[in-house]
Amino acid sequence: MSAPVQETFDCRVAFADELIALARLDERIVAVCNDSVGSSNLVGFATEFPDRLINVGIAEQDMVGVGAGLALSGYIPFVCGASPFLTGRALEQIKADVAYSQSPVVLCGMSPGMAYGELGPTHHSIEDLSWLRAIAGLGIVVPADPSETRAAVRWAAAAATPVFLRVGRFKVPAVTGDLPFTFGTASTLRDGTDVTVVATGTMVSRALQAAEEAAGQGVSIRVLNMSTIAPLDEEAIRAAVRETRGIVTAEEATTTGGLGAAVASVVVSSPAPVRMRMLGVHREFAPTGNTEFLLEHFGLTAADIRAAAVELAHG
């Protein structure tokens, strides 16, 4: 008998549904985009609230600045663009106009990681977590599935704080079940005693699969869904250091400054640090290929996560 095919979801759909639902209840909610009505999945929003969608054209710096102006005038702007351009092009606007000015903009980085596959490194957003983590006062949220995406959108609309939401396009299965989303808190999706896998976004379902397979090899893996990258849930990491023998981080992003680096800085300052393996892209531009191919190329499959965890467990 073959394994049942798991249903998978593009989180942009949940994102848009929730945004529309909230916009019906709160007139302050507006969307700002960069010729990305389709790719940010804002067609429904545009149809229902034509006046509340501000499409500035292909102009990301303008887009973020306009978002800040709206936020400083009492609106709740969801500023949506393909993540590489939103973060890379408008980085100084994010720093000065949003974070430093403490203007409560919800920056929505659509289709992050290597979701744009064959379109190549210019369209990959693997540096975003690293860049944004360096900016003071900016929350960074990476939902792992549709239900967490919805919860994060609801939280962000009410939070009145600068935040970056990484909204996935690469299809993922539902993994968070009924667990609530709490900003700044990791959730334990599976408990374990040998090794902890700290995963974010698209890597969470793969970490769960790795844990399932490792159990068959007699290795017990704890899986943390680290859906808030900043501020990091340091207590969850310290607990993992105390209670398990090693930590694997997995992110569809560069390990230079992303989740792995964030976790490592907590681990090394623990009284008794444990060994780590950081899975991600190691300061390299991707070759040509689709997303699935690239995830394999960079060692980001469930099998890679399992192998890293098993090695730490035995080592």
Add this chain to the structure above:
Amino acid sequence: MLVADPRTAAAWRLLRQEIAEAAPERRRELLRQRANQSRAADLHMIGRAGLGHVGGDMSVLDILTTLFFGVLRVDPEHPEWADRDRFVLSKGHTAGALYSTLAAAGFFPQEELATFAAPLSALNGHPNRVKVPGVETNTGPLGHGLPVSVGMAVAGRLAGSERHVFVVLGDGELQEGSNWEAAMTAGHRRLANLTAIVDRNRLQQGARTEETSALDPLDDKFRAFGWDVHVVDGHDHLELLNVFTAPRGERPTCVIANTIKGRGVSFMEDRVEWHHKVPSSEQISLATVELAR
């Protein structure tokens, strides 16, 4: 890095000569046929890969063909020749149009087109100079080609070279502020060795430019920034040839090429959804018939 295909390069040289020596109407016809062959090759590439930016490819191919088969001083077998003219495709999403043109000129073997976007191919969804000869700088994020071209034009002047820099910009792309910073630099420095060509198809990804963030009057904008401006039919090869080869004054040149997105394929023309929709094999067959006319 891909390498040149000497046989195709030799054929390119012959065709260039024939075009240069032909009477005007014949010249137009030769360029038209050549551009339509590249259109067909591009459609097949996109069909095989299951991705691409077909609308903008079709709109820019008459410009690219005119440049590579009638204007640019380049040598496909010596792509690094220091005094070559520089060509930058700033609207890098139309890489398919550039690849099919470069292959037709022999910069690399035409069989390579079949690998477009496949794992480990040199032909990425956006052009990469490290892998593809004839590509001068990596593009993909809009609003990068003009500043880099300004740098190349400044370098050409510093080096005392006759080389000219040509850059093709999307019209929607002009909404990026970086273009206007570069336009100001070029105007201020009177970079007469720089020609910016705007593929003015009036469509961007999601809608018409004038409904998104209007660009008109575009000619006046460039003039105000210190450029000489010419407005031409971007599908008329003779008009393009004339404007590209006309003697330059003391300012950078902007050619606003009025084009039709999806040009040459009736069911794609001027339709926003063909920005990056992928044609079915039946649609490719239909298009190929239209283009063979």
